[in-house]
Amino acid sequence: xxxxxxxxxxxxxxxxxxxxxxxxxxxxxxxxxxxxxxxxxxxxxxxxxxxxxxxxxxxxxxxxxxxxxxxxxxxxxxxxxxxx
Amino acid sequence: xxxxxxxxxxxxxxxxxxxxxxxxxxxxxxxxxxxxxxxxxxxxxxxxxxxxxxxxxxxxxxxxxxxxxxxxxxxxxxxxxxxxxxxxxxxxxxxxxxxxxxxxxxxxxxxxxxxxxxxxxxxxxxxxxxxxxxxxxxxxxxxxxxxxxxxxxxxxxxxxxxxxx
Numbered sequence: 001x002x003x004x005x006x007x008x009x010x011x012x013x014x015x016x017x018x019x020x021x022x023x024x025x026x027x028x029x030x031x032x033x034x035x036x037x038x039x040x041x042x043x044x045x046x047x048x049x050x051x052x053x054x055x056x057x058x059x060x061x062x063x064x065x066x067x068x069x070x071x072x073x074x075x076x077x078x079x080x081x082x083x084x
Numbered sequence: 085x086x087x088x089x090x091x092x093x094x095x096x097x098x099x100x101x102x103x104x105x106x107x108x109x110x111x112x113x114x115x116x117x118x119x120x121x122x123x124x125x126x127x128x129x130x131x132x133x134x135x136x137x138x139x140x141x142x143x144x145x146x147x148x149x150x151x152x153x154x155x156x157x158x159x160x161x162x163x164x165x166x167x168x169x170x171x172x173x174x175x176x177x178x179x180x181x182x183x184x185x186x187x188x189x190x191x192x193x194x195x196x197x198x199x200x201x202x203x204x205x206x207x208x209x210x211x212x213x214x215x216x217x218x219x220x221x222x223x224x225x226x227x228x229x230x231x232x233x234x235x236x237x238x239x240x241x242x243x244x245x246x247x248x249x
Contacts, residue, residue, distance in 0.1 A: 017122065017237050021154055026197050030159040030234040031122055 001049065001066070004042045012038050087143050087248055094132040094224075094244040102129050107226075110240065112152070113198075117240035119154070120228035127230055130241060133170075133223045136216050144249035145213055147186075148204040149226070150242040153193040159235030162190030164227045165205060167213040171220035182225055183214035190233040200242055206249045 004012065013035050020027060029037070052073065053061060064072065077083075096109060096116040107118040107128040120128045147165045166182035168175060175181050188205045207213055216222040224246070228239055 014123070020236070021238050023155075025155065026157045027155045027236050028158045029236065031236050032234060034236050 092134045092246040100131045119238045127227045130226045138218045144209045146206045146247045146249045148245040152200045154238040156235035160190035160233045162229030162233040163188040166225040168223040169214040169216040
């Protein structure tokens with residue numbers, strides 16, 4: 001799967017900021033620095049998607065769709081860091 | 085009235101939201117505010133109207149904005165201010181006729197997101213305030229200058245003061 005487009009990364013930025021506005025946490029970086037972080041996160045996912053896939057047990061690896069694997073990753077990360 | 089005197093004060097409840105891209109009314113710990121996000125293209129807008137005081141002496145108008153950042157504790161916030169003379173046969177109210185936008189220079193946000201900041205721009209009399217005359221209705225339009233500021237997320241406008249420069 002290819003990297004997100006520039007517009008999709010901007011959309012990610014918007015989604016993240018909207019979620020951030022609903023929390024009580026402050027943010028100590030600027031718009032361009034945050035967008036750089038979005039870009040770096042997308043690059044990291046692109047570079048490590050296969051590694052994550054390989055880490056899944058065989059049955060999950062072969063039975064879950066790509067979207068389901070993405071949801072799985074999000075659910076675990078969110079729970080680990082208290083987002084959900 | 086003379087230089088340094090207040091000509092008008094506007095609070096969030098005084099906002100006359102435009103049909104498109106209005107700044108969002110919000111409450112922060114009981115303080116009414118208008119939220120302006122950091123979006124690049126659809127700049128959110130607040131509009132206030134009043135009648136120019138008959139005591140205005142023609143010295144120009146300084147616009148003071150009191151604002152706070154919702155979450156940002158770094159970066160800058162800027163604004164643009166535009167005046168529109170409605171007056172006596174001066175403006176077809178079915179159209180907008182705002183004068184050239186005046187810029188409130190982007191300023192670093194407070195280090196605590198709940199602290200308010202007051203920034204301002206001095207606007208000369210005449211064309212820059214759309215040549216509003218005393219006793220005439222006018223509108224003032226406020227937008228966040230998202231192209232020239234870099235604080236992440238929403239900025240909250242608490243109040244606007246117009247003072248004779």
